Amino acid sequence: MPDKKVIHMNAYAIPEISENVFWVGSKDWNRRLFDALIPLPQGTTYNAYFVKGNEKTALIDSVNPGFEKELEGKIEQISSVKDLDYLVMNHAEPDHSGSIPYILNLAPKAVLVTTEKGAKMATMYHNIPQERMMIVKQGDSLDLGGKTLKFVEAPWLHWPETMFTFLEEDRVLFSCDFFGAHTAFGFYDDDVEDLISLAKRYFGEIMMPFKGLGKKGLEKARELDPLIIAPSHGPLYRNPERIFEAYSDWTVGKTKEKVIIPYVSMWNSTENMVKVIVETLIAEGIEVCLYNLANADIGDIAKDLVDSRGIVVGTPTLLGGMHPLALNAVNLAKVLRPPFKYAAALSSYGWGGGALNQLQKILETTKLEIVGAVDVNGPCKEEDFDKVRELGMELARKIKEDSE
Numbered sequence: 001m002p003d004k005k006v007i008h009m010n011a012y013a014i015p016e017i018s019e020n021v022f023w024v025g026s027k028d029w030n031r032r033l034f035d036a037l038i039p040l041p042q043g044t045t046y047n048a049y050f051v052k053g054n055e056k057t058a059l060i061d062s063v064n065p066g067f068e069k070e071l072e073g074k075i076e077q078i079s080s081v082k083d084l085d086y087l088v089m090n091h092a093e094p095d096h097s098g099s100i101p102y103i104l105n106l107a108p109k110a111v112l113v114t115t116e117k118g119a120k121m122a123t124m125y126h127n128i129p130q131e132r133m134m135i136v137k138q139g140d141s142l143d144l145g146g147k148t149l150k151f152v153e154a155p156w157l158h159w160p161e162t163m164f165t166f167l168e169e170d171r172v173l174f175s176c177d178f179f180g181a182h183t184a185f186g187f188y189d190d191d192v193e194d195l196i197s198l199a200k201r202y203f204g205e206i207m208m209p210f211k212g213l214g215k216k217g218l219e220k221a222r223e224l225d226p227l228i229i230a231p232s233h234g235p236l237y238r239n240p241e242r243i244f245e246a247y248s249d250w251t252v253g254k255t256k257e258k259v260i261i262p263y264v265s266m267w268n269s270t271e272n273m274v275k276v277i278v279e280t281l282i283a284e285g286i287e288v289c290l291y292n293l294a295n296a297d298i299g300d301i302a303k304d305l306v307d308s309r310g311i312v313v314g315t316p317t318l319l320g321g322m323h324p325l326a327l328n329a330v331n332l333a334k335v336l337r338p339p340f341k342y343a344a345a346l347s348s349y350g351w352g353g354g355a356l357n358q359l360q361k362i363l364e365t366t367k368l369e370i371v372g373a374v375d376v377n378g379p380c381k382e383e384d385f386d387k388v389r390e391l392g393m394e395l396a397r398k399i400k401e402d403s404e
Protein backbone atom coordinates (compact mmCIF):
# COMPACT_ATOMS: atom_id res chain seq x y z
CA MET A 1 0.00 0.00 0.00
CA PRO A 2 1.39 3.41 -0.90
CA ASP A 3 1.59 6.00 1.88
CA LYS A 4 -1.54 8.03 2.35
CA LYS A 5 -0.89 11.39 0.68
CA VAL A 6 -1.56 14.48 2.75
CA ILE A 7 -3.14 17.14 0.61
CA HIS A 8 -2.08 20.66 1.48
CA MET A 9 -4.99 22.87 0.64
CA ASN A 10 -4.48 26.47 -0.24
CA ALA A 11 -8.04 27.50 -0.96
CA TYR A 12 -11.01 26.81 1.25
CA ALA A 13 -14.66 27.73 1.03
CA ILE A 14 -15.34 30.50 3.54
CA PRO A 15 -18.93 31.61 2.89
CA GLU A 16 -19.70 35.16 4.01
CA ILE A 17 -22.92 34.79 6.01
CA SER A 18 -23.33 38.52 6.63
CA GLU A 19 -21.07 41.44 5.74
CA ASN A 20 -17.59 40.63 7.10
CA VAL A 21 -18.86 37.58 8.96
CA PHE A 22 -17.43 34.34 7.60
CA TRP A 23 -18.01 30.65 8.22
CA VAL A 24 -14.63 29.08 9.00
CA GLY A 25 -15.87 25.75 10.36
CA SER A 26 -15.24 22.17 9.26
CA LYS A 27 -17.39 19.45 7.86
CA ASP A 28 -16.66 16.03 9.31
CA TRP A 29 -18.35 13.97 6.60
CA ASN A 30 -17.04 10.61 7.77
CA ARG A 31 -17.57 10.78 11.51
CA ARG A 32 -19.99 8.07 12.59
CA LEU A 33 -20.07 8.32 16.38
CA PHE A 34 -20.33 11.17 18.86
CA ASP A 35 -19.53 11.04 22.59
CA ALA A 36 -18.67 7.36 22.00
CA LEU A 37 -22.44 6.84 22.08
CA ILE A 38 -24.51 8.61 19.45
CA PRO A 39 -24.51 7.40 15.83
CA LEU A 40 -24.03 10.14 13.21
CA PRO A 41 -25.61 8.84 9.98
CA GLN A 42 -24.76 12.06 8.10
CA GLY A 43 -21.50 13.00 9.86
CA THR A 44 -21.44 16.41 11.52
CA THR A 45 -20.08 19.94 11.31
CA TYR A 46 -18.08 22.05 13.71
CA ASN A 47 -19.16 25.54 12.79
CA ALA A 48 -16.82 28.38 13.70
CA TYR A 49 -17.24 31.98 12.57
CA PHE A 50 -14.88 34.86 11.97
CA VAL A 51 -16.11 38.41 12.58
CA LYS A 52 -14.10 41.24 11.09
CA GLY A 53 -14.75 44.62 12.70
CA ASN A 54 -13.20 47.91 11.58
CA GLU A 55 -10.71 47.74 14.42
CA LYS A 56 -10.71 44.24 15.86
CA THR A 57 -11.35 40.65 14.85
CA ALA A 58 -13.01 37.79 16.68
CA LEU A 59 -13.26 34.06 16.15
CA ILE A 60 -16.48 32.58 17.49
CA ASP A 61 -15.78 29.07 18.76
CA SER A 62 -13.31 26.68 17.14
CA VAL A 63 -13.34 23.16 15.73
CA ASN A 64 -12.83 19.57 16.83
CA PRO A 65 -9.22 18.45 17.39
CA GLY A 66 -7.76 17.30 14.08
CA PHE A 67 -9.19 20.22 12.09
CA GLU A 68 -6.87 22.95 13.44
CA LYS A 69 -4.92 23.39 10.18
CA GLU A 70 -8.13 23.77 8.23
CA LEU A 71 -9.32 26.46 10.65
CA GLU A 72 -5.99 28.26 10.37
CA GLY A 73 -6.06 28.08 6.57
CA LYS A 74 -9.58 29.47 6.44
CA ILE A 75 -8.82 32.39 8.76
CA GLU A 76 -5.67 33.19 6.78
CA GLN A 77 -7.81 33.74 3.71
CA ILE A 78 -9.53 36.59 5.54
CA SER A 79 -6.94 38.00 7.91
CA SER A 80 -3.67 36.93 9.45
CA VAL A 81 -4.27 34.56 12.39
CA LYS A 82 -1.45 36.17 14.33
CA ASP A 83 -3.42 39.43 14.46
CA LEU A 84 -6.55 37.86 15.96
CA ASP A 85 -7.88 39.90 18.91
CA TYR A 86 -10.56 37.70 20.48
CA LEU A 87 -11.52 34.06 20.56
CA VAL A 88 -15.04 33.68 21.93
CA MET A 89 -15.72 30.34 23.61
CA ASN A 90 -19.46 29.76 23.91
CA HIS A 91 -18.96 26.19 25.15
CA ALA A 92 -15.99 24.26 26.57
CA GLU A 93 -16.77 20.85 25.04
CA PRO A 94 -13.78 19.84 22.90
CA ASP A 95 -15.76 19.65 19.64
CA HIS A 96 -15.79 23.48 19.84
CA SER A 97 -12.94 24.33 22.19
CA GLY A 98 -10.50 21.70 20.92
CA SER A 99 -8.54 24.04 18.66
CA ILE A 100 -8.30 26.93 21.13
CA PRO A 101 -4.74 26.14 22.31
CA TYR A 102 -3.58 25.89 18.69
CA ILE A 103 -5.09 29.26 17.74
CA LEU A 104 -3.97 31.06 20.92
CA ASN A 105 -0.49 29.79 20.25
CA LEU A 106 -0.50 31.34 16.78
CA ALA A 107 -2.14 34.58 17.92
CA PRO A 108 -0.05 36.10 20.71
CA LYS A 109 -2.39 38.98 21.54
CA ALA A 110 -5.66 37.04 21.26
CA VAL A 111 -7.78 36.86 24.40
CA LEU A 112 -10.22 34.05 25.17
CA VAL A 113 -13.69 35.45 25.93
CA THR A 114 -15.95 33.23 28.01
CA THR A 115 -18.20 32.93 31.07
CA GLU A 116 -16.77 32.49 34.55
CA LYS A 117 -17.51 28.76 34.46
CA GLY A 118 -16.13 28.60 30.93
CA ALA A 119 -12.85 30.12 32.18
CA LYS A 120 -12.49 27.37 34.79
CA MET A 121 -13.13 24.73 32.15
CA ALA A 122 -10.67 26.33 29.71
CA THR A 123 -8.03 26.02 32.43
CA MET A 124 -9.08 22.47 33.25
CA TYR A 125 -9.09 21.25 29.64
CA HIS A 126 -6.49 23.40 27.97
CA ASN A 127 -4.35 25.02 30.66
CA ILE A 128 -5.17 28.49 29.37
CA PRO A 129 -3.58 31.04 31.74
CA GLN A 130 -5.89 33.59 33.46
CA GLU A 131 -4.12 36.54 31.83
CA ARG A 132 -5.24 35.31 28.41
CA MET A 133 -8.91 35.22 29.38
CA MET A 134 -11.66 37.81 29.59
CA ILE A 135 -14.69 36.78 31.66
CA VAL A 136 -18.04 38.05 30.43
CA LYS A 137 -21.48 37.88 31.99
CA GLN A 138 -25.06 38.38 30.89
CA GLY A 139 -25.46 41.56 28.82
CA ASP A 140 -21.75 42.39 28.46
CA SER A 141 -20.60 43.42 25.02
CA LEU A 142 -17.46 43.81 23.01
CA ASP A 143 -16.97 46.46 20.33
CA LEU A 144 -14.94 45.35 17.31
CA GLY A 145 -15.58 48.60 15.42
CA GLY A 146 -18.94 48.58 13.67
CA LYS A 147 -19.54 45.05 14.96
CA THR A 148 -20.76 44.58 18.51
CA LEU A 149 -20.76 41.19 20.18
CA LYS A 150 -23.26 40.85 22.98
CA PHE A 151 -23.03 37.92 25.40
CA VAL A 152 -26.06 36.08 26.68
CA GLU A 153 -25.70 33.51 29.43
CA ALA A 154 -27.46 30.29 28.47
CA PRO A 155 -26.47 27.73 31.10
CA TRP A 156 -26.83 23.99 30.51
CA LEU A 157 -27.28 24.30 26.76
CA HIS A 158 -25.38 22.00 26.74
CA TRP A 159 -23.04 22.24 29.76
CA PRO A 160 -23.10 24.52 32.82
CA GLU A 161 -20.81 27.15 31.24
CA THR A 162 -22.63 27.70 27.92
CA MET A 163 -23.54 31.10 26.50
CA PHE A 164 -24.82 32.60 23.23
CA THR A 165 -23.08 35.41 21.36
CA PHE A 166 -25.20 37.90 19.43
CA LEU A 167 -23.79 40.11 16.71
CA GLU A 168 -26.02 43.15 17.13
CA GLU A 169 -25.56 45.07 13.86
CA ASP A 170 -26.09 41.99 11.68
CA ARG A 171 -28.51 40.24 14.09
CA VAL A 172 -26.66 36.95 13.87
CA LEU A 173 -27.13 34.64 16.85
CA PHE A 174 -24.23 32.26 17.55
CA SER A 175 -26.05 29.73 19.69
CA CYS A 176 -23.42 26.96 19.79
CA ASP A 177 -25.04 23.54 20.50
CA PHE A 178 -28.54 25.01 20.97
CA PHE A 179 -30.52 24.78 17.69
CA GLY A 180 -27.85 22.39 16.34
CA ALA A 181 -28.18 19.26 14.20
CA HIS A 182 -25.61 16.61 13.44
CA THR A 183 -25.20 16.63 9.68
CA ALA A 184 -22.41 17.57 7.32
CA PHE A 185 -24.90 18.18 4.53
CA GLY A 186 -26.16 21.56 3.37
CA PHE A 187 -25.25 25.02 4.56
CA TYR A 188 -28.54 26.84 5.16
CA ASP A 189 -31.71 25.36 6.62
CA ASP A 190 -33.51 25.31 3.28
CA ASP A 191 -30.77 23.09 1.81
CA VAL A 192 -31.61 20.09 3.99
CA GLU A 193 -34.95 18.44 3.41
CA ASP A 194 -35.12 16.48 6.66
CA LEU A 195 -33.49 19.15 8.83
CA ILE A 196 -36.22 19.44 11.45
CA SER A 197 -36.11 15.69 11.93
CA LEU A 198 -32.30 15.86 12.36
CA ALA A 199 -32.67 18.81 14.74
CA LYS A 200 -35.25 16.81 16.72
CA ARG A 201 -32.87 13.89 16.99
CA TYR A 202 -30.16 16.27 18.20
CA PHE A 203 -32.57 17.86 20.69
CA GLY A 204 -33.48 14.41 22.05
CA GLU A 205 -29.86 13.38 22.46
CA ILE A 206 -28.38 16.62 23.77
CA MET A 207 -30.96 19.14 24.98
CA MET A 208 -33.93 17.10 26.27
CA PRO A 209 -32.46 16.56 29.77
CA PHE A 210 -32.32 20.36 30.17
CA LYS A 211 -35.73 21.19 28.70
CA GLY A 212 -36.59 23.80 31.35
CA LEU A 213 -33.44 25.78 30.66
CA GLY A 214 -34.01 25.19 26.97
CA LYS A 215 -37.32 27.01 27.29
CA LYS A 216 -35.53 29.98 28.87
CA GLY A 217 -32.83 29.84 26.20
CA LEU A 218 -35.51 29.88 23.52
CA GLU A 219 -37.15 32.95 25.08
CA LYS A 220 -33.79 34.76 25.16
CA ALA A 221 -33.13 33.81 21.54
CA ARG A 222 -36.57 35.01 20.43
CA GLU A 223 -36.13 38.34 22.24
CA LEU A 224 -32.96 38.99 20.27
CA ASP A 225 -34.98 38.66 17.06
CA PRO A 226 -32.13 37.27 14.95
CA LEU A 227 -32.04 37.34 11.16
CA ILE A 228 -29.73 34.34 11.13
CA ILE A 229 -29.18 31.61 13.70
CA ALA A 230 -25.66 30.27 13.38
CA PRO A 231 -25.35 27.16 15.56
CA SER A 232 -22.19 25.08 15.93
CA HIS A 233 -23.52 21.88 14.35
CA GLY A 234 -25.41 21.63 11.09
CA PRO A 235 -27.01 24.24 8.84
CA LEU A 236 -27.57 27.91 9.65
CA TYR A 237 -31.16 29.10 9.86
CA ARG A 238 -32.08 31.95 7.55
CA ASN A 239 -35.64 31.26 8.69
CA PRO A 240 -35.24 31.30 12.48
CA GLU A 241 -38.99 30.88 12.96
CA ARG A 242 -38.69 27.33 11.62
CA ILE A 243 -36.53 26.15 14.48
CA PHE A 244 -38.16 28.46 17.05
CA GLU A 245 -41.51 26.81 16.36
CA ALA A 246 -40.09 23.32 16.72
CA TYR A 247 -38.21 24.20 19.91
CA SER A 248 -41.31 25.80 21.41
CA ASP A 249 -42.99 22.36 21.37
CA TRP A 250 -39.94 20.35 22.36
CA THR A 251 -38.81 22.54 25.26
CA VAL A 252 -42.23 22.35 26.95
CA GLY A 253 -42.43 18.60 26.40
CA LYS A 254 -45.51 18.61 24.20
CA THR A 255 -46.45 15.00 23.47
CA LYS A 256 -48.55 13.29 20.82
CA GLU A 257 -50.83 10.28 20.91
CA LYS A 258 -47.73 8.25 20.29
CA VAL A 259 -46.03 5.24 21.87
CA ILE A 260 -42.41 4.25 21.49
CA ILE A 261 -41.63 0.55 21.84
CA PRO A 262 -38.00 -0.40 22.37
CA TYR A 263 -37.74 -4.17 22.68
CA VAL A 264 -35.42 -7.13 22.38
CA SER A 265 -36.14 -10.81 22.05
CA MET A 266 -33.85 -13.84 21.86
CA TRP A 267 -36.35 -16.57 20.84
CA ASN A 268 -39.33 -14.49 19.67
CA SER A 269 -41.63 -14.89 22.66
CA THR A 270 -41.32 -11.23 23.70
CA GLU A 271 -41.39 -10.22 20.06
CA ASN A 272 -44.71 -11.98 19.47
CA MET A 273 -46.24 -10.08 22.40
CA VAL A 274 -44.81 -6.84 21.05
CA LYS A 275 -46.41 -7.49 17.66
CA VAL A 276 -49.80 -7.89 19.30
CA ILE A 277 -49.56 -4.64 21.26
CA VAL A 278 -48.39 -2.81 18.12
CA GLU A 279 -51.50 -3.97 16.23
CA THR A 280 -53.76 -3.07 19.14
CA LEU A 281 -52.34 0.44 19.50
CA ILE A 282 -52.48 1.13 15.77
CA ALA A 283 -56.08 -0.08 15.63
CA GLU A 284 -56.84 2.41 18.41
CA GLY A 285 -55.37 5.24 16.34
CA ILE A 286 -52.13 5.57 18.28
CA GLU A 287 -48.90 6.33 16.42
CA VAL A 288 -46.35 3.60 17.12
CA CYS A 289 -42.54 3.71 16.79
CA LEU A 290 -41.03 0.27 17.13
CA TYR A 291 -37.32 -0.29 17.73
CA ASN A 292 -35.65 -3.68 17.90
CA LEU A 293 -32.72 -2.91 20.20
CA ALA A 294 -30.56 -5.54 18.54
CA ASN A 295 -30.13 -3.18 15.60
CA ALA A 296 -31.75 0.14 16.54
CA ASP A 297 -30.02 3.49 16.22
CA ILE A 298 -30.32 5.14 19.64
CA GLY A 299 -30.39 8.55 17.97
CA ASP A 300 -33.70 7.56 16.35
CA ILE A 301 -34.98 6.43 19.73
CA ALA A 302 -33.94 9.77 21.27
CA LYS A 303 -35.79 11.57 18.48
CA ASP A 304 -39.04 9.69 19.11
CA LEU A 305 -38.74 10.11 22.87
CA VAL A 306 -39.08 13.88 22.31
CA ASP A 307 -42.85 13.67 21.77
CA SER A 308 -44.03 10.16 22.73
CA ARG A 309 -46.69 10.06 25.42
CA GLY A 310 -46.16 6.39 26.22
CA ILE A 311 -43.46 3.73 26.24
CA VAL A 312 -43.72 -0.06 26.08
CA VAL A 313 -40.58 -1.97 26.98
CA GLY A 314 -40.23 -5.53 25.73
CA THR A 315 -37.52 -7.65 27.32
CA PRO A 316 -37.00 -11.32 28.16
CA THR A 317 -35.30 -12.38 31.36
CA LEU A 318 -31.63 -13.02 30.89
CA LEU A 319 -29.58 -14.24 33.88
CA GLY A 320 -32.12 -13.08 36.43
CA GLY A 321 -32.72 -9.61 35.02
CA MET A 322 -33.47 -7.60 31.90
CA HIS A 323 -31.71 -8.28 28.64
CA PRO A 324 -28.64 -5.95 28.72
CA LEU A 325 -29.77 -4.13 25.55
CA ALA A 326 -33.12 -3.32 27.17
CA LEU A 327 -31.41 -2.27 30.40
CA ASN A 328 -29.17 0.07 28.45
CA ALA A 329 -32.08 1.57 26.50
CA VAL A 330 -34.23 2.07 29.61
CA ASN A 331 -31.36 3.70 31.50
CA LEU A 332 -30.69 5.98 28.56
CA ALA A 333 -34.38 6.90 28.22
CA LYS A 334 -34.46 7.72 31.92
CA VAL A 335 -31.47 10.07 31.91
CA LEU A 336 -32.68 11.83 28.75
CA ARG A 337 -35.77 12.84 30.78
CA PRO A 338 -38.35 12.68 28.00
CA PRO A 339 -41.89 13.97 28.61
CA PHE A 340 -43.56 10.53 28.37
CA LYS A 341 -46.23 9.74 30.98
CA TYR A 342 -47.38 6.13 30.64
CA ALA A 343 -45.43 2.87 30.59
CA ALA A 344 -46.19 -0.78 29.99
CA ALA A 345 -43.95 -3.84 29.87
CA LEU A 346 -43.95 -7.16 28.07
CA SER A 347 -41.69 -9.99 29.06
CA SER A 348 -41.01 -13.70 28.77
CA TYR A 349 -38.99 -15.89 31.12
CA GLY A 350 -37.90 -19.53 31.27
CA TRP A 351 -37.76 -20.33 34.99
CA GLY A 352 -37.27 -17.82 37.86
CA GLY A 353 -37.88 -14.62 35.84
CA GLY A 354 -36.55 -11.27 37.10
CA ALA A 355 -36.65 -8.89 34.12
CA LEU A 356 -39.86 -7.15 35.15
CA ASN A 357 -38.78 -6.79 38.73
CA GLN A 358 -35.64 -4.98 37.62
CA LEU A 359 -37.57 -2.82 35.14
CA GLN A 360 -40.12 -1.84 37.76
CA LYS A 361 -37.37 -0.69 40.14
CA ILE A 362 -35.97 1.57 37.43
CA LEU A 363 -39.34 2.97 36.37
CA GLU A 364 -40.35 3.64 40.00
CA THR A 365 -37.72 6.37 40.09
CA THR A 366 -39.43 8.22 37.22
CA LYS A 367 -42.76 10.04 37.08
CA LEU A 368 -44.16 7.43 34.70
CA GLU A 369 -47.51 5.86 35.48
CA ILE A 370 -47.11 2.11 35.00
CA VAL A 371 -50.27 1.02 33.22
CA GLY A 372 -49.51 -2.69 33.42
CA ALA A 373 -47.23 -5.56 32.48
CA VAL A 374 -47.55 -9.04 31.03
CA ASP A 375 -44.95 -11.62 32.03
CA VAL A 376 -45.21 -14.99 30.31
CA ASN A 377 -43.50 -18.28 31.01
CA GLY A 378 -41.98 -19.31 27.68
CA PRO A 379 -43.81 -18.74 24.40
CA CYS A 380 -47.19 -16.96 24.49
CA LYS A 381 -50.51 -18.84 24.59
CA GLU A 382 -53.78 -17.44 23.33
CA GLU A 383 -54.80 -16.27 26.83
CA ASP A 384 -51.50 -14.38 27.14
CA PHE A 385 -52.19 -12.60 23.89
CA ASP A 386 -55.59 -11.59 25.29
CA LYS A 387 -53.82 -10.00 28.25
CA VAL A 388 -51.47 -8.15 25.91
CA ARG A 389 -54.44 -6.90 23.88
CA GLU A 390 -56.18 -5.69 27.06
CA LEU A 391 -53.03 -3.92 28.17
CA GLY A 392 -52.77 -2.27 24.76
CA MET A 393 -56.39 -1.08 24.97
CA GLU A 394 -55.85 0.32 28.45
CA LEU A 395 -52.67 2.13 27.39
CA ALA A 396 -54.43 3.56 24.32
CA ARG A 397 -57.31 4.77 26.50
CA LYS A 398 -54.96 6.56 28.93
CA ILE A 399 -53.06 8.16 26.08
CA LYS A 400 -56.17 9.40 24.31
CA GLU A 401 -57.82 10.68 27.48
CA ASP A 402 -54.74 12.61 28.52
CA SER A 403 -55.59 16.26 28.15
CA GLU A 404 -52.40 18.18 27.52
Ligand SMILES: Cc1cc2nc3c(=O)[nH]c(=O)nc-3n(C[C@H](O)[C@H](O)[C@H](O)COP(=O)(O)O)c2cc1C
Pocket residue numbers: 264265266267268269270271315316317318319320321348349350351352353354377378379
Ligand atom coordinates in the same frame (compact mmCIF):
# COMPACT_ATOMS: atom_id res chain seq x y z
C1 LIG B 1 -28.78 -16.50 27.70
C2 LIG B 1 -30.08 -16.76 28.38
C3 LIG B 1 -30.24 -16.54 29.73
C4 LIG B 1 -31.45 -16.75 30.37
N1 LIG B 1 -31.58 -16.48 31.69
C5 LIG B 1 -32.79 -16.68 32.32
C6 LIG B 1 -32.94 -16.43 33.70
O1 LIG B 1 -31.99 -16.06 34.40
N2 LIG B 1 -34.15 -16.61 34.26
C7 LIG B 1 -35.23 -17.02 33.52
O2 LIG B 1 -36.33 -17.12 34.07
N3 LIG B 1 -35.12 -17.29 32.20
C8 LIG B 1 -33.91 -17.13 31.59
N4 LIG B 1 -33.76 -17.42 30.26
C9 LIG B 1 -34.93 -17.96 29.49
C10 LIG B 1 -35.63 -16.86 28.72
O3 LIG B 1 -36.05 -15.83 29.56
C11 LIG B 1 -36.83 -17.49 28.02
O4 LIG B 1 -36.36 -18.41 27.05
C12 LIG B 1 -37.72 -16.46 27.36
O5 LIG B 1 -38.91 -17.11 26.89
C13 LIG B 1 -37.03 -15.80 26.16
O6 LIG B 1 -37.85 -14.84 25.61
P1 LIG B 1 -37.61 -14.37 24.10
O7 LIG B 1 -38.10 -15.45 23.21
O8 LIG B 1 -38.40 -13.11 23.97
O9 LIG B 1 -36.14 -14.15 23.98
C14 LIG B 1 -32.55 -17.23 29.62
C15 LIG B 1 -32.39 -17.48 28.25
C16 LIG B 1 -31.18 -17.25 27.62
C17 LIG B 1 -31.04 -17.53 26.16
Ligand SMILES: [Fe+2]
Pocket residue numbers: 091093158159177
Ligand atom coordinates in the same frame (compact mmCIF):
# COMPACT_ATOMS: atom_id res chain seq x y z
FE1 LIG C 1 -21.80 20.17 23.64
Ligand SMILES: [Fe+2]
Pocket residue numbers: 093095096177232233
Ligand atom coordinates in the same frame (compact mmCIF):
# COMPACT_ATOMS: atom_id res chain seq x y z
FE1 LIG D 1 -21.21 20.40 20.22
